Amino acid sequence: MPHDPNWFYSTLAQSTAAIVGLAGGFLAARLTTHRAEIASARERLKNDFDNALIGIELLRAKVEVGSVRERIHAFLKEVDAGNAVAEGLPLPLTDRLPTLSQRVRTAPGTAPLTEGQRDQLGQFADTVDRLYHVLEAITPKQLADLLWQGRALRAATEPWLDEPAELPNQLPGSFWDELSLEREHAKLWYQQVRASHASLLGRMRVFRARLIPKTFYYLLGDLIVFLIVGTIVPMAYLTARSTSGKTLLLLAFGVCAVIVVVILLVEMLQIRRAGDLSRDSF
Numbered sequence: 001m002p003h004d005p006n007w008f009y010s011t012l013a014q015s016t017a018a019i020v021g022l023a024g025g026f027l028a029a030r031l032t033t034h035r036a037e038i039a040s041a042r043e044r045l046k047n048d049f050d051n052a053l054i055g056i057e058l059l060r061a062k063v064e065v066g067s068v069r070e071r072i073h074a075f076l077k078e079v080d081a082g083n084a085v086a087e088g089l090p091l092p093l094t095d096r097l098p099t100l101s102q103r104v105r106t107a108p109g110t111a112p113l114t115e116g117q118r119d120q121l122g123q124f125a126d127t128v129d130r131l132y133h134v135l136e137a138i139t140p141k142q143l144a145d146l147l148w149q150g151r152a153l154r155a156a157t158e159p160w161l162d163e164p165a166e167l168p169n170q171l172p173g174s175f176w177d178e179l180s181l182e183r184e185h186a187k188l189w190y191q192q193v194r195a196s197h198a199s200l201l202g203r204m205r206v207f208r209a210r211l212i213p214k215t216f217y218y219l220l221g222d223l224i225v226f227l228i229v230g231t232i233v234p235m236a237y238l239t240a241r242s243t244s245g246k247t248l249l250l251l252a253f254g255v256c257a258v259i260v261v262v263i264l265l266v267e268m269l270q271i272r273r274a275g276d277l278s279r280d281s282f
Contacts, residue, residue: 009234016230020223024260027219031267038211042274042282045200045207049147049277052196053140059189060135063128072121117176124182131186134158135193143197144278147204153197161190204275211272220264227257 134155146153155161165187235250274282 006238009237013231013234013238016226016234020226020231023219023223023226024264027216027223027264028267031216031264031271034213034216035267035271038271038274039282041207041210042277045203046277048200048203049144052193052200053143055196056135056138056143056193059193060132063132063135063189072125075121120176120179124179127182127186130158131161131190134161134190138193140278144276146197147200147277148208148275150201150205150208152201153194155190161187162194163187165191208275211275212268216268220261220268223264224261227261232257 134157137157138153143153160183165184167181167184167188232250232254235253236246238246270282273279276282
């Protein structure tokens with residue numbers, strides 16, 4: 001009496017389906033728990049990221065180009081008219097540095113400015129202009145991408161900003177001594193922005209490594225292989241009264257299996273998107 005192979009294929013399909021169901025349920029539950037853990041860690045990192053962006057925005061507002069040029073133009077107009085400028089010229093890069101005091105911001109006097117002094121004012125405005133455009137190019141998306149790639153913030157168009165600042169130990173003795181250091185002041189301010197970015201890099205590397213453990217991908221790959229080899233293929237070998245009915249049943253089962261796999265994969269990809277800190281959520 002010939003053996004009926006349907007018993008083998010049926011038992012294999014049922015056993016594999018049970019294993020796939022258990023493994024799929026475990027993966028779904030683990031993804032839910034993992035998502036909550038990632039959300040908690042991301043919230044702390046996101047707060048620091050937003051604070052770094054606020055710092056960049058405040059500095060960008062501080063060195064707003066139009067305002068600087070207007071101050072310098074108004075200052076020159078007053079000096080050329082022979083009017084006293086008791087408060088001096090409040091410059092955006094120097095008036096808040098801790099190494100400077102109010103006394104070094106006294107007006108240079110009402111005497112006509114020399115050509116060299118006017119050039120210094122023009123160079124200062126140019127330096128502030130260049131710093132402003134570097135800051136303007138730092139968008140939330142760019143900063144988030146650099147963090148994701150583990151790269152430091154660099155001023156590609158103005159490499160001098162990445163150089164160490166060289167300020168004298170003593171306070172400048174005059175307004176013009178202070179003004180001559182405008183490039184060094186710009187470096188200091190920009191390097192504060194770089195420092196806030198660098199402080200996030202190490203934490204971001206640890207966070208990124210936690211997003212989706214490799215075991216999740218391995219388990220999902222095993223589920224796909226089990227579904228195809230252990231369930232769908234054996235079901236195709238089972239005999240049925242209606243060939244068309246069996247085909248429709250296999251098709252429906254395959255579609256449902258694909259939907260489950262896609263849902264799990266989408267959930268994993270969404271968790272991976274938590275690394276993009278320019279988004280409010282993931």
